[in-house]
Amino acid sequence: MLPWILIGVISVAAVLIYVLFIRKAQEKSHIAKNIYLKSLDMTYTPPSQRVSLFSYDPVSSSNDLRRNVAEQKRHMEYLAGLEFYLEYQPQVTPHNQKFVGAEALLRARNLNGEVVMPYVFLPWLEAAGMIRSLDLWVAAEVIKQDAIWQAAGVDVEIKMNVSSETLLDKQSTHLLIDKIAEAGGRVSVEILEQDFSTALDDVVSAIKKIQAFGGKVYIDDFGTGYSSLSYLNSLKVDCIKIDRSFVLALQTLEGEKVMAGIFNFAEALGLSLVIEGVETEAQLNKLPKNIPFAVQGWLYSKAIPADEIPEFAKKFTGV
Numbered sequence: 404m405l406p407w408i409l410i411g412v413i414s415v416a417a418v419l420i421y422v423l424f425i426r427k428a429q430e431k432s433h434i435a436k437n438i439y440l441k442s443l444d445m446t447y448t449p450p451s452q453r454v455s456l457f458s459y460d461p462v463s464s465s466n467d468l469r470r471n472v473a474e475q476k477r478h479m480e481y482l483a484g485l486e487f488y489l490e491y492q493p494q495v496t497p498h499n500q501k502f503v504g505a506e507a508l509l510r511a512r513n514l515n516g517e518v519v520m521p522y523v524f525l526p527w528l529e530a531a532g533m534i535r536s537l538d539l540w541v542a543a544e545v546i547k548q549d550a551i552w553q554a555a556g557v558d559v560e561i562k563m564n565v566s567s568e569t570l571l572d573k574q575s576t577h578l579l580i581d582k583i584a585e586a587g588g589r590v591s592v593e594i595l596e597q598d599f600s601t602a603l604d605d606v607v608s609a610i611k612k613i614q615a616f617g618g619k620v621y622i623d624d625f626g627t628g629y630s631s632l633s634y635l636n637s638l639k640v641d642c643i644k645i646d647r648s649f650v651l652a653l654q655t656l657e658g659e660k661v662m663a664g665i666f667n668f669a670e671a672l673g674l675s676l677v678i679e680g681v682e683t684e685a686q687l688n689k690l691p692k693n694i695p696f697a698v699q700g701w702l703y704s705k706a707i708p709a710d711e712i713p714e715f716a717k718k719f720t721g722v
Contacts, residue, residue: 438479442487442511445536447479478527485511485519489544490706491561493715494677494697497687501721503697504560504677506593507545508706509537534568535575542582542590548709549586555713558589562621565592571602576609588617593644596622596635603637610639621677626665636672643669647680647700653689666691 438447449472491505511519528537545563552559563583569575583590592613599606610620619641627646635643645665652658669676670693681687681700690696704715 438476438483440479440483440485440487442485443537443540445533445540447483447531447533449476475527475530479531482511482524482527484514485524487511487540489541489548489709491548491709491712492699492706493704493712493719494699495703495719496695496697498692498695499721500719502559502716502719504562504591505712506562506699506706507541507548507564509541510706529568534566535572538563538565538569539575539578539582542579545590546582546585549589551709552712553589557713557716559712559716560619561586561590562593563590564623565594567595567597567599570594570599570606570609573605576605580609580612583613583618584616586618591619591621591641593621593623594640596625596627599638607638614639614641619675624679640674642675642677644677644679644699650678650680650686650700653686659689662689663691666693666696670694 436449438449439445440447488510489507490510491507493502494504494506495501496503509521509525511524513519525534528534541563545561549561565579569579579592583592613620620638621642621644622635622638622640623644624646625643626649643665645662649658649662649665653662666676668674676694676696677699678690678696679699681690681698681702683702687698687702703719707715
């Protein structure tokens, strides 16, 4: 009996030593090294590398974790070499040809000067847990740009996108509101249409604080996300932005009816309208005329560098 007990004890000890060895090897081979993204003034800290003693397969779990962390690290090192900046896409009201706003759009350049679009870098910044910090960086850049435009005689509303991660984090929301309040209502925010039902009170509170200093709140890509009219009404937003897919659908009778319904809905709730993705006069002419609206699309301008906005503003001063 004694030899079998001894064998059992030795076996358990061997397993524990093996698992501890894997853990130590993991920690030694993956010591966290911060990566500084100079252009954004943000630092990425890799997660600590630990293998659970209760993993079904310690070796497999360790390898998967190492691969995931290594891939994230490679991408963050790539992002660290990018130059991040903002471009601005103008918004014009067709009924009086007036430049009324501009949406701040995040862009990046690589070392060769080639433009890198958001769909390339945003998923990795999100995976790194850096989206809230990114929103605050954009807010700071927008405030600086507003001051420059004001000095140049360009008095126009700037819209910036704000993520749900920021809106659902009280500290980040507080910092964001404090920053954009500096513009005295000339900076507004756009949020995606989605389900905030688990924290609706917090989101409504944030919206009220933004509106308190004169800023506006826009629902971006309206009609493509969480669609509950009663829910949308409870948010008390100021404006809805119509996704370009509805503009493309204007070539059909059904598409025209849907667009007319959206206009009637906005009119009933007292909401302003921005139509995205209008590229041709034919598309513009198919839009309803029962309420004024603004257009953001290539018909008037693509997104352009900030220093080109004053010249654009001279072309659309209203009639």
